[in-house]
Amino acid sequence: xxxxxxxLLALSTFLIFSCSSDDTDNxxxxxxxxxxxxxxxNGFNGNxxxxxxxxxxxxxxxxxxxxxxxxxxxNFRLVNKDGVEYTFPKDQGYFIINQEEESDEVALPxxxxxxxxxxKFGVGVDQEKYLQGAEGQGxxxxxxxxxxxxxxxxxxxxxxxxxxxxxxxxxxxxTDFKVHMGSHGSSLDNYKEVSLSLPMNVRVGDxxxxxxxxxIDASKILVGATTSIKLTEKSVIMVDEVKSPQIAxxxxxxxxxxxxxxxxxx
Amino acid sequence: MKRIxxxxxxxxxxxxxxxxxxxxxxxxNEPLEFVxxxxxxxxxxxxxxxxxxxxxxxxxxxxxxxxxxxxxGFISCGFCHEQRTAFTHHGxxxxxxxxDLEGSRNTPAIQNVAFMNEFTWDGATSHLDLFPxxxxxxxxxxxxxxxxxxxKLKSDTEYQNLFKNAFDEGEVNNENFLKALSQFMLMMVxxxxxxxxxxxxxxxxxxxxxEQEGLAIFQAKCATCHSSDLFTDGQFRNNGLPPNPNLMDxxxxxxxxxxxxxxxxxxxxxxxxxxxxxYMHDGRFGSLTAVLDFxxxxxxxxxxxxxxLKIGDNLGIPLSPSEKTSLISFLITxxxxxxxxxxxxxxx
Numbered sequence: 001x002x003x004x005x006x007x008l009l010a011l012s013t014f015l016i017f018s019c020s021s022d023d024t025d026n027x028x029x030x031x032x033x034x035x036x037x038x039x040x041x042n043g044f045n046g047n048x049x050x051x052x053x054x055x056x057x058x059x060x061x062x063x064x065x066x067x068x069x070x071x072x073x074x075n076f077r078l079v080n081k082d083g084v085e086y087t088f089p090k091d092q093g094y095f096i097i098n099q100e101e102e103s104d105e106v107a108l109p110x111x112x113x114x115x116x117x118x119x120k121f122g123v124g125v126d127q128e129k130y131l132q133g134a135e136g137q138g139x140x141x142x143x144x145x146x147x148x149x150x151x152x153x154x155x156x157x158x159x160x161x162x163x164x165x166x167x168x169x170x171x172x173x174x175t176d177f178k179v180h181m182g183s184h185g186s187s188l189d190n191y192k193e194v195s196l197s198l199p200m201n202v203r204v205g206d207x208x209x210x211x212x213x214x215x216i217d218a219s220k221i222l223v224g225a226t227t228s229i230k231l232t233e234k235s236v237i238m239v240d241e242v243k244s245p246q247i248a249x250x251x252x253x254x255x256x257x258x259x260x261x262x263x264x265x266x
Numbered sequence: 267m268k269r270i271x272x273x274x275x276x277x278x279x280x281x282x283x284x285x286x287x288x289x290x291x292x293x294x295n296e297p298l299e300f301v302x303x304x305x306x307x308x309x310x311x312x313x314x315x316x317x318x319x320x321x322x323x324x325x326x327x328x329x330x331x332x333x334x335x336x337x338x339g340f341i342s343c344g345f346c347h348e349q350r351t352a353f354t355h356h357g358x359x360x361x362x363x364x365x366d367l368e369g370s371r372n373t374p375a376i377q378n379v380a381f382m383n384e385f386t387w388d389g390a391t392s393h394l395d396l397f398p399x400x401x402x403x404x405x406x407x408x409x410x411x412x413x414x415x416x417x418k419l420k421s422d423t424e425y426q427n428l429f430k431n432a433f434d435e436g437e438v439n440n441e442n443f444l445k446a447l448s449q450f451m452l453m454m455v456x457x458x459x460x461x462x463x464x465x466x467x468x469x470x471x472x473x474x475x476x477e478q479e480g481l482a483i484f485q486a487k488c489a490t491c492h493s494s495d496l497f498t499d500g501q502f503r504n505n506g507l508p509p510n511p512n513l514m515d516x517x518x519x520x521x522x523x524x525x526x527x528x529x530x531x532x533x534x535x536x537x538x539x540x541x542x543x544x545y546m547h548d549g550r551f552g553s554l555t556a557v558l559d560f561x562x563x564x565x566x567x568x569x570x571x572x573x574x575l576k577i578g579d580n581l582g583i584p585l586s587p588s589e590k591t592s593l594i595s596f597l598i599t600x601x602x603x604x605x606x607x608x609x610x611x612x613x614x
Contacts, residue, residue, distance in 0.1 A: 133393045
């Protein structure tokens with residue numbers, strides 16, 4: 001039944017889109033729907049993120065070795081060149097990027113034909129979804145548990161699980177760090193939204209599946225645009241009224257679109 | 267009596283098309299009516315998202331009493347939540363779970379959960395459906411993972427059938443597992459104490475003059491926090507218990523990370539309070555007398571002490587010895603024999 005409704009939605013959205021595409025200059029008419037895939041290419045300060053390998057020092061003087069880097073991305077939306085926003089079905093819209101498992105792809109099938117200029121998504125799980133209870137979580141709970149993204153003590157999701165070791169000027173012995181960020185019950189909502197303009201339009205339609213290649217800079221989790229967080233001060237950051245929301249903001253700033261592959265291939 | 271929205275269908279009986287002798291057998295499921303007691307506020311749980319049914323409830327009950335939800339196969343929910351003590355762990359300050367490990371908070375009663383919006387002493391979750399994950403996965407309680415529990419249930423043909431019969435899309439999965447447990451717990455309504463019958467003016471039920479006096483004291487001095495006929499406002503408050511240095515339990519701050527939440531715990535309901543000793547989040551008091559003595563003489567001041575417990579320089583709630591006696595007489599009228607003897611919730 002749900003599938004039927006979605007196909008109906010997809011169909012109706014497609015009808016609207018196919019009307020507006022009449023005035024495009026593109027030689028190739030986009031019809032129907034296609035898949036937009038997203039590649040989350042994890043890096044650290046301009047380099048590849050290699051688990052277990054030391055990275056160059058951050059600007060705050062701390063040198064970090066990452067051993068785990070997992071995060072939840074959700075609620076994908078694509079805005080077309082006419083400003084119309086397409087929302088990927090919410091109940092299929094939660095994904096885990098897991099560096100250990102090398103799961104770095106999100107596939108969004110049946111995107112209505114069109115040319116899209118902007119990608120929007122969430123980092124984490126919104127309160128609306130959480131408060132849907134058992135129905136809302138479905139199998140995502142199991143997936144989260146299997147990917148170390150569940151906080152059992154509060155039955156909530158870790159939106160970010162970032163672990164490893166670090167050294168700094170004052171901490172010369174390699175020391176463990178753990179950054180687990182998520183919402184906490186009804187007291188702290190750390191879900192954040194990201195909006196990224198695409199360097200070129202992503203085109204999708206029947207026979208035209210495309211890919212958006214994102215580059216992620218994990219170093220920004222600790223050294224963000226406005227807030228720098230020193231592991232030297234606190235190396236285990238989980239429930240922290242001040243630092244946890246800062247981590248949430250910094251994490252939402254680690255995404256950039258690097259390039260687009262229109263019509264197949266990566 | 268108010269009745270709420272279980273009108274999602276005429277009672278749906280699925281009749282087997284064959285005669286009784288037929289080996290083909292289809293189980294009858296039917297909606298359960300959730301009745302809101304006349305003296306209660308509206309429920310918080312969204313029943314439309316998970317309408318209780320006869321078979322969903324029964325499945326939930328079986329799960330509640332099934333030790334396979336734990337790592338060693340023995341610690342069920344019912345292990346620490348015993349009906350005869352309003353689903354608390356009788357005589358236990360803290361409960362012992364897997365490998366005899368001990369927790370650091372006293373087992374709370376299970377009752378009237380449909381009317382609550384925060385769960386556990388510190389509000390670690392705000393949805394009933396997701397609550398069971400906490401004890402199931404807690405290393406000192408049931409020490410299991412959700413995935414393992416589902417694997418165990420999936421390989422059990424009895425459970426396969428029970429899930430299939432209880433839900434439309436009756437797969438053994440997270441969603442249905444948590445929904446069934448919620449259905450069982452939602453129906454656990456305690457609303458037939460002597461006090462309830464008195465306020466609802468049922469069948470000439472009366473309180474003694476001592477109990478009435480206790481009620482009046484309660485309303486004047488306790489009912490701001492233990493409010494409504496749920497006997498809790500559902501808020502997190504620091505009631506001035508001297509922190510136990512061996513536990514260092516910071517309460518709600520565990521969840522929010524906020525210093526302003528230090529030592530705050532959820533105001534517990536007082537229903538069935540006669541049965542739920544020991545008292546407080548850490549089960550430190552063995553009797554109601556000790557609790558009341560604490561409120562008159564034992565409160566410690568701190569930055570987060572609830573302002574209601576500090577008037578000028580005076581800490582606590584002033585109560586004379588005879589007022590305490592009356593108050594306890596009243597609290598005992600909150601004992602609900604119907605609830606603790608209700609066969610629907612019983613393990614056997």
